[in-house]
Amino acid sequence: MKAAAWTLRLLTLALLAVYLIRPETFAAALAPLAPAGAPAVYTQSSVLELAAIHVAIAAVATVLATAAALALAVFATRPAGSAFLPLFRSVANAGQTFPPVAVLAIAVPSVGFGEAPTLIALTLYGVLPVFENALSGIEGVSPAVLDAARGAGLSPRQELLEVELPLALPAILSGVRLSAVIALSTATIGSTVAARTLGEVVIAGLATNNLAYIVQGAAAIAALTVLISDALGALERWAARRAGRG
Amino acid sequence: MITIERLTKRYDDDVVVDDVSLEIAEGAIVAVVGASGSGKTTLLRMINRMVEPTSGRVLIAGEDTRATAPHLLRRSIGYAIQGHGLFPHRTIAENVATTPKLLGWDKARIEARVDELLSLFGLEPAIYGPRRPHQLSGGQQQRVGVARALAAFPRVLLMDEPFGALDPIVRAKAQADLRAIQRKLGVTVVLVTHDMDEATSLADRIAIMERGRLVQEATPVEVLTHPATQFAADMFGADERPFRLLSLKSVADLTQPGEAGGEPIAADADRREALAALLWSGRAAAPVTGAGGERLGIVTLARLVEAAAAKAR
Numbered sequence: 001m002k003a004a005a006w007t008l009r010l011l012t013l014a015l016l017a018v019y020l021i022r023p024e025t026f027a028a029a030l031a032p033l034a035p036a037g038a039p040a041v042y043t044q045s046s047v048l049e050l051a052a053i054h055v056a057i058a059a060v061a062t063v064l065a066t067a068a069a070l071a072l073a074v075f076a077t078r079p080a081g082s083a084f085l086p087l088f089r090s091v092a093n094a095g096q097t098f099p100p101v102a103v104l105a106i107a108v109p110s111v112g113f114g115e116a117p118t119l120i121a122l123t124l125y126g127v128l129p130v131f132e133n134a135l136s137g138i139e140g141v142s143p144a145v146l147d148a149a150r151g152a153g154l155s156p157r158q159e160l161l162e163v164e165l166p167l168a169l170p171a172i173l174s175g176v177r178l179s180a181v182i183a184l185s186t187a188t189i190g191s192t193v194a195a196r197t198l199g200e201v202v203i204a205g206l207a208t209n210n211l212a213y214i215v216q217g218a219a220a221i222a223a224l225t226v227l228i229s230d231a232l233g234a235l236e237r238w239a240a241r242r243a244g245r246g
Numbered sequence: 247m248i249t250i251e252r253l254t255k256r257y258d259d260d261v262v263v264d265d266v267s268l269e270i271a272e273g274a275i276v277a278v279v280g281a282s283g284s285g286k287t288t289l290l291r292m293i294n295r296m297v298e299p300t301s302g303r304v305l306i307a308g309e310d311t312r313a314t315a316p317h318l319l320r321r322s323i324g325y326a327i328q329g330h331g332l333f334p335h336r337t338i339a340e341n342v343a344t345t346p347k348l349l350g351w352d353k354a355r356i357e358a359r360v361d362e363l364l365s366l367f368g369l370e371p372a373i374y375g376p377r378r379p380h381q382l383s384g385g386q387q388q389r390v391g392v393a394r395a396l397a398a399f400p401r402v403l404l405m406d407e408p409f410g411a412l413d414p415i416v417r418a419k420a421q422a423d424l425r426a427i428q429r430k431l432g433v434t435v436v437l438v439t440h441d442m443d444e445a446t447s448l449a450d451r452i453a454i455m456e457r458g459r460l461v462q463e464a465t466p467v468e469v470l471t472h473p474a475t476q477f478a479a480d481m482f483g484a485d486e487r488p489f490r491l492l493s494l495k496s497v498a499d500l501t502q503p504g505e506a507g508g509e510p511i512a513a514d515a516d517r518r519e520a521l522a523a524l525l526w527s528g529r530a531a532a533p534v535t536g537a538g539g540e541r542l543g544i545v546t547l548a549r550l551v552e553a554a555a556a557k558a559r
Binding site for chain 1 (some may be wrong): 294296317318319320321323325327328329330331332333334335336344345348378379380391394395404
């Protein structure tokens with residue numbers, strides 16, 4: 001079972017690497033999908049570069065979203081901030097109800113075309129999963145543990161950094177993984193506002209009616225997302241073991 | 247050691263602790279008992295400022311607790327609670343080292359103290375030190391909780407139903423251990439409990455709380471024989487009072503000259519055990535033996551029954 005999972009992971013990684021470095025390797029395989037006379041492999045720009053930008057945008061958005069969500073969650077769980085909890089919840093929820101395309105459409109007039117509006121949309125999108133998970137992680141710390149921490153003489157700051165956050169880490173990481181997956185898949189749409197991501201390949205395929213482009217772009221995005229989600233999942237399980245739940 | 251002066255805690259119009267004054271002697275074990283909602287836990291938590299009093303003050307060794315920041319104050323006061331509250335992400339050794347680490351002890355001193363405490367509580371440091379709390383039994387976790395509370399040589403140990411989650415056999419062992427360790431370390435213990443057996447067997451003095459007020463503070467014998475209120479009398483249960491009274495003293499001073507057969511009773515056994523032994527074996531008297539097994543005399547059923555009466559004091 002474990003061996004099969006590893007074989008699958010390595011195979012996915014190998015295929016993705018080959019496609020990104022030498023996409024023409026798949027020319028013969030993709031040719032039946034391309035319209036007659038049209039190229040089967042996307043070569044207008046380097047797919048490796050597109051993949052790098054794709055991952056970079058998603059990573060920056062996830063980091064920004066995580067930082068914002070953690071700050072909100074920590075503040076909302078302090079005595080001084082508890083009154084703001086319902087407000088933060090509804091703001092984070094509202095961020096999630098906008099379709100990403102709508103956020104892009106609103107962002108473009110103010111920041112222009114390119115990567116910037118995509119980054120804004122992805123960041124807004126990423127806040128809610130981390131916020132909700134961090135909240136439930138922090139609120140899930142046993143009251144007896146917190147009581148004992150205070151009783152042992154930890155300051156409020158030490159209580160947060162040494163007890164609450166380490167114990168909430170598995171939940172927080174689970175939110176980060178969700179957020180990263182959403183960012184990786186939604187970054188694709190960024191290509192509609194000229195962000196250079198792997199979505200460009202899919203959109204080029206849609207524009208020229210080239211199924212080969214659509215398939216290779218979608219497959220590359222899917223493989224990238226699955227691999228990153230898998231790696232973050234492993235990190236999450238490691239943190240859960242460290243938090244004493246393994 | 248601890249002086250509680252006119253301590254009151256009010257939540258809006260709800261008076262949880264009402265004008266309580268109490269003097270706790272150094273090295274004593276004081277059990278605070280009462281029904282749930284009587285304010286006993288709140289009283290305890292005001293001592294280490296987990297709850298801030300509405301009015302009144304607490305002095306520890308003559309020093310007002312308000313003179314120190316709460317988290318610094320708590321480093322000098324042990325605190326053990328029901329359900330132990332061990333940090334699940336830390337090893338047993340790290341858990342015990344919590345307060346010494348906060349106080350900035352050096353590594354060697356912390357290690358030595360952790361080993362000493364784990365040994366004291368019957369947990370082999372090399373085996374249990376590196377484990378996580380979830381790998382220990384309930385009784386072991388509870389002992390680690392008390393060891394952690396004692397790590398930084400506190401002058402005062404506050405305990406809130408520390409044995410509440412343990413099964414009766416493990417609890418009896420934990421209570422005996424606490425008594426022995428307390429005698430050894432000389433720490434002043436304030437113990438909140440609703441278990442009257444625990445209170446009478448462990449405590450030097452019992453403080454009875456009723457609806458936020460301290461209604462009686464006296465030795466277990468006084469509380470049993472001269473309860474200040476109906477509630478104080480009811481706490482012990484009318485059907486159990488004579489037996490609790492018997493359990494407070496040993497058979498040594500009931501021993502009289504004479505001869506009796508059957509299984510002997512140790513002089514340091516409590517009177518309740520002696521009565522049970524006589525009733526169970528259907529004898530009117532039993533021989534009493536000293537620590538070395540020598541005959542000291544006999545104890546009779548009649549003397550035990552007499553000693554169980556409240557007016558005998």
